[in-house]
Amino acid sequence: MLVFVATVVLYVFGFVFLYGVIRVGVRHGIEDAEANRPEVLRRRQLGATENRDFAQENAFLTNPN
Template identity: 70%
Template sequence: MLVFITTVVLYVFGFVFLYGVIRLGVRHGIEDVEAHRAQMARAEQLAVHQDRTFARENAFLTGS
């Protein structure tokens, strides 16, 4: 009977531990995606600004 109780307790704690690890991994993954999204938005804004600056400084290349 003691073996059965020990097995059940370890089984339950194993699932609780696994749930916590998966939840932590998902949270960190979501944070990484959000940080990457912000970096990509900033890079896109910088590229647009550089393109506009280049076009303004080199208007003869744009055909306008």
């Protein structure tokens, strides 16, 4: 009986531990995504500006006529 109770307790604690590990991993992943968001937005804006400048400088490539 004691072995059964110990097995059940360890089984339950294992699931609680795994839940905590997954929760911490997801939280760190979300924090990393939030920390990198301004840099990604800045890169996207810079890329759009570079594309617009390229199109203006090389209008003959973008002109449909």
